[in-house]
């Protein structure tokens with residue numbers, strides 16, 4: 001069932017509400033506060049919320065610009081759910097009707113037949129008053145939004161969709177490590193994933209200072225933690241790594257400048273930089289990243305903090321592909337499993353979004 005919006009103070013839900021709500025009015029004077037997901041139904045093996053796990057029934061709508069949606073794209077790929085859950089990629093630029101399918105022929109999602117993600121929200125709840133956000137999972141037969149609960153979607157991919165995982169899929173949320181994973185993820189969420197937004201959309205100095213301090217204190221701790229261990233928890237990839245990665249991969253390209261998170265660049269912290277490159281070069285991570293979408297979304301949509309909409313040409317992203325040497329720490333990326341195969345051709349990131357598209361390629 002839809003959940004009441006809690007904690008939305010009328011500011012941007014993540015500051016990415018599209019041009020109209022991104023203006024100065026939306027920034028308000030209250031501190032940045034993330035709104036809670038409105039639709040929190042779960043797709044489960046037993047179908048207790050009315051949405052059973054079923055191959056081919058659901059469509060994941062994601063923006064490659066969005067860190068929260070990118071979690072779902074990575075986890076879907078690591079688990080080999082590509083054939084079970086189809087993927088729609090939105091235009092990185094919202095307009096005042098929010099996320100749209102302008103990248104698709106005729107401006108319509110070819111499976112759902114809609115032009116705006118809002119249509120799936122409306123199909124679920126008439127005159128839905130809240131913001132439209134990605135990631136969103138839509139029930140294809142009815143065209144209705146099922147969930148936009150970004151915190152739960154990936155956990156359910158890992159634990160409820162197991163019957164449809166590929167052979168050799170990793171266990172991204174292993175039972176014996178859940179307590180530790182949850183603790184690590186809580187700190188990463190508060191200070192890093194959401195922390196960069198708190199800094200970037202701060203409307204006062206003390207709010208910004210606090211977010212900046214918490215962010216870099218946490219990054220220092222993470223750097224220390226990762227000094228002699230390849231992954232955040234245990235010796236394999238878990239959900240915790242996915243969640244940290246989606247912020248780190250955006251760090252130098254957008255958060256360092258656009259969100260004023262500039263005590264250091266990721267590339268200046270040897271441990272975090274090597275860790276992030278290691279993940280980037282692991283099948284399922286970097287092959288989902290579109291730097292063009294990331295940069296253009298943040299710098300062009302957030303007109304409140306970048307009124308000119310000019311997108312910086314740098315940084316040089318080709319260094320994401322340089323050696324990281326983290327394999328010397330051991331670790332078993334996929335545990336007893338195997339890496340995912342190649343990206344399905346229809347889902348390949350275009351050359352413009354890849355790191356080898358150097359500065360000469362433009363912004």
Ligand SMILES: N[C@@H](CCC(=O)N[C@@H](CS)C(=O)NCC(=O)O)C(=O)O
Nearest residue numbers: 013014016017036037066068133134
């Ligand atoms: N606030 C979302 C979390 C995901 C999120 O913030 N996604 C952003 C993109 S990175 C979004 O779609 N924002 C839409 C908007 O601000 O209108 C939720 O409550 O589920």
